Amino acid sequence: MAAVLRKLIQGRLPALAGVLCRRSGNEGHLFLNSSGSTLMQPRCGYSSPTESVIVEMDKATGVALLKLNIPPVNSLSLPLLTELAIVLDKLEMDKHCRGLILTSAVPNIFSAGLNLFDMMDKPNEHYSEFWRAVQEIWIKLYGSSLANIAAINGSSPAGGCLLALCSDYRIMANNPHFTIGLNETRLGIVAPFWFKDTLLNTVGKRTTEISLNLGALYSPTEALSLHLVDRLVPETQLLSAATEEMGRWLQVPDHARQITKSMIRKSTLEGLLNQREADIKNFVEFISRDSIQKSLQFYAQSLQKQKQHIHPPSSSCRQQISSVTFARSPWYSLIQRS
């Protein structure tokens, strides 16, 4: 196993690692609550409505099914990112775990990306802590030694798309109402270089150029044609398809797959590892600008206004509004031609 992957796993959040507990009587299930403090309590990990990361471990195959569970949209807040980091460390250190399937427990949403409210109207110290946590998740997921498959069962903009891009293979539910892509520029913000690099490594330069500049969100069919996802299946078959695909990845001896993955991803990972502090500084400087704060506020309000226009906002209606607003992309034809 190449040193870079191990380096990523070791020594991160050491005080928090090991606080996960297994649910007695339901072997192989790890549950965490959204408040860090509850992790220490004896009943930790049981099926309370506040569970934000659910892990179901199949001990026979060594495959962990990880479900994000923060309704309404699985936005990546500081507490969620912190918990996710702990879970990923735990799985990485579990010598029986060989594969990870990442999905969502929230219907129709994989993840809405970074929590907008963690980037608005906060002191610089908060922005700094938040961004470090975002970096941490990318480093852990993109550098994971586990075979990692994303089962994308809903919309996946921005940071949600990044989570999926960290996987080795992406399977998306073929629902035309779902969208995926790095839409940061639409919010008036800029995808950082390591978001860009992750997309670039997946879809190539020209598609990255068009997608990032325009902040494009794609339907599953569009995403497949651009290789942003690897396969589409009907929603009902998503988990079985992911499990079957995982079988293919686990047929390869772990060490050979891990070294190969490291070889391919090492330089991209080092791009951030070598300048984490500078990247945090850039983020804080950028996000705290008045103009950026105004853009984010405007965007957050526009999300809420969409709902106010429709009474009552049925979930199918809301899905359509989101699709119409973000998905139909005139520039898609440009990419098709390129």
Ligand SMILES: CCCCCCCC/C=C\C=C\CC(=O)SCCNC(=O)CCNC(=O)[C@H](O)C(C)(C)COP(=O)(O)OP(=O)(O)OC[C@H]1O[C@@H](n2cnc3c(N)ncnc32)[C@H](O)[C@@H]1OP(=O)(O)O
């Ligand atoms: C010099 C260079 C320096 C470089 C510096 C780098 C700077 C980089 C900075 C930031 C990078 C950020 C990456 C991100 O991930 S930004 C987040 C982008 N996310 C989005 O654009 C998604 C927005 N949401 C949606 O499109 C929809 O909500 C959707 C996910 C499609 C679900 O639609 P629907 O089911 O219709 O649900 P609603 O829209 O009604 O939303 C329900 C409630 O959830 C709230 N919400 C939605 N998204 C977020 C979010 N990302 N964060 C927080 N909250 C969110 C929404 O407001 C609704 O709330 P409420 O019920 O109170 O109205």
